[in-house]
Amino acid sequence: MLRAGRFDRQVLVDRPDKIGRLAILRVHLKAIKLADNVPVEDIAALTPGFTGADLANLVNEAALLATRRKANKVGFEDFTQAIERIVAGLEKRNRLLGKHEREIVAHHEMGHALVAMALPGVDPVQKVSIIPRGIAALGYTIQRPLDDRFLLDRAELMNRMAVLLGGRAAEQIIFDDVSTGAADDLAKATVIARNMVVRFGMDPNLGLVVYETDASPFLGTPGTGDWHPRQYGEETAAAIDQAIRGLLDAALRRASAVLAANQMLLKEAAADLLAKETLSAAEIAKIAALLRPIDANERSVAVPLVRQG
Secondary structure, eight states: OOBBBOOOOOOOOOOOHHHHHHHHHHHTTTTBBBBBTTHHHHHTTTTTTHHHHHHHHHHHHHHHHHHHHOOSBBBBHHHHHHHHHHOOOOOTSSSSHHHHHHHHHHHHHHHHHHHHHTTTTTEEEEEESSSBBBBSOOOEEEESSSSSOOOOOOOHHHHHHHHHTHHHHHHHHHHSSOGGGGHHHOOOHHHHHHHHHHHHHOTTOOSSOOOOOOOOTTTTTTTTTOOOOOEEEEEEEHHHHHHHHHHHHHHHHHHHHHHTHHHHHHHHHHHHHHHHEOOHHHHHHHHHHTTOOOOOHHOOOSSOSOOOO
């Protein structure tokens, strides 16, 4: 409730940025025995979106992992494993996959990783694994953000969608078929594409118009989640759907171009992942050094930023 002269002070308690996370971590790290040369700055960089309570939980989880392996001090690997437990869930090694399923998951995850390594401005890949985690994750690719980002340009958003669709592109190239494994990737990519069209004015045909805004938590019909009234007609709705599909198709073509140019490397890296189950940052860096660069035409987005005359 706000009223001028009565209730007019708004205090925002936001999630901490990288500097804030670093300060919070240093407070909680005083309670544990930390191994020498643990890069606390890297831990802060790996935890975007974590609250103070999340960071306290992270330190506790890392200490428990160190205790289970009978270590005297908590190392950096304990923190990376704790982040994986918090973000992706517990390992489910008893969830046995068939040989063909493991091959699909391995190529799917390496598809994400190779596209991320090939495109400019994308967060570097920290780890790739095909060990099932949580309820539904059969594999995962962890990227390490370099900085907290508050603005993203159109090219960066297109690259993020390409990375998300890298798994689906890898399945199409290697198996000439697709699986249900890309469901979450498709949902996330669709959200990015939709926001580009209806909120960020990034489609030249629809113009610099905001068609949807963030729904107020006090509005909407109970039980409908993100429902809000539509303020445009059927013709515009059809144009929005077409623009979203165009962006997703362009992102898939970009991911496919990267993987088609590196198809042999994709197969070799997936075979290595199948054998080891997890690839570290150092092992991923060796794979990145073998990537064949794609030319300007392959890297370009098929949807123009401005209307061509």
